[in-house]
Amino acid sequence: MLGKLLKYEIKATGRIFLPLYLVLILFAIVNYFMGFSSGEFTSTQFITFTLYILILVGMFVISFVVMIQRFYKNLLSEEGYLSFTLPVEPWKHIVCKLMVSSMWTILSVITAIISVIIIAMQEVTLGEIFKGISNVWSMMYQEFGDKLYMYVIQVVAGIIVGLATSTLILYAAMAIGHLSNNHKVLASIGSFLGLYTLGQILASLIFLLPLFKNQKSYSYINSMGFQELPAGFIWGAIALSAVYGLVYFIITNHILNKRLNLE
Numbered sequence: 001m002l003g004k005l006l007k008y009e010i011k012a013t014g015r016i017f018l019p020l021y022l023v024l025i026l027f028a029i030v031n032y033f034m035g036f037s038s039g040e041f042t043s044t045q046f047i048t049f050t051l052y053i054l055i056l057v058g059m060f061v062i063s064f065v066v067m068i069q070r071f072y073k074n075l076l077s078e079e080g081y082l083s084f085t086l087p088v089e090p091w092k093h094i095v096c097k098l099m100v101s102s103m104w105t106i107l108s109v110i111t112a113i114i115s116v117i118i119i120a121m122q123e124v125t126l127g128e129i130f131k132g133i134s135n136v137w138s139m140m141y142q143e144f145g146d147k148l149y150m151y152v153i154q155v156v157a158g159i160i161v162g163l164a165t166s167t168l169i170l171y172a173a174m175a176i177g178h179l180s181n182n183h184k185v186l187a188s189i190g191s192f193l194g195l196y197t198l199g200q201i202l203a204s205l206i207f208l209l210p211l212f213k214n215q216k217s218y219s220y221i222n223s224m225g226f227q228e229l230p231a232g233f234i235w236g237a238i239a240l241s242a243v244y245g246l247v248y249f250i251i252t253n254h255i256l257n258k259r260l261n262l263e
Contacts, residue, residue, distance in 0.1 A: 001088050005096040010103075013066060017104050020059055021111045027052040028115035032122055052119075056112055063108050067101040071171055075256065076178050090256035094171060094249060102163050154234050161238050165245035169195055172248040175255040199244055206240065207233075 031052050034045045074083050075093055083093060117129060124132075141148050173195055177188025 002092045009096050009100040024055050024111060024115050027055055028118040031119050059108050063105050071097050072174060091253045094252055098167055101167055158238050161241045165241045168245045168248035172251045175252045
């Protein structure tokens with residue numbers, strides 16, 4: 001059943017994102033043919049480039065809005081009555097929303113990068129772009145050595161976990177906010193601020209308090225460069241973020257299961 005939910009969610013949101021991606025790429029192509037480097041910056045070039053920037057920024061804003069709107073509309077508004085009549089556990093609804101939201105966020109980043117490359121090809125060829133990336137990788141490898149592969153894995157893991165956790169905290173905040181009989185939006189905002197602040201305090205206590213207690217360790221960590229930062233410290237931060245995400249997921253699932261207050 002989760003597969004059917006994913007298929008429906010992708011189809012519903014794809015109507016928004018796919019045309020948006022197409023428009024962004026088209027404006028990138030238009031700006032490429034405008035040839036900014038061929039002469040002075042004309043009013044037409046200014047207009048087309050401004051529209052491109054607006055679409056680029058709007059794409060990420062829409063990604064954020066759709067993420068919230070789909071969860072709220074399908075699970076917390078009157079439409080939630082229909083959603084919860086389906087023979088599907090609430091956690092599957094949460095996973096579905098999370099996976100599709102993350103997918104569109106990643107695709108938005110990829111589309112943005114492609115559009116930037118298209119415009120950049122006015123000045124350099126695609127081969128030169130890849131050569132530049134290769135040179136940067138070589139310089140980083142000379143600096144970090146084989147540790148670079150571990151850093152890349154850590155960055156990818158951190159991005160994936162961070163994306164999931166940042167989405168789940170919003171879901172949890174909205175679910176908590178809808179326990180209120182009045183001012184649900186304000187309650188949701190307050191819940192988000194509370195969860196975020198609590199998370200920051202706990203992270204500080206877990207990672208920083210031991211260092212402050214041991215001045216020698218604090219001075220050592222403070223003097224280190226990134227390449228000398230213990231791998232366990234970074235993995236610990238990623239693991240803590242994953243724990244936060246799990247807690248937010250459990251909170252949301254519990255409320256949708258036991259204490260849901262639909263509008």
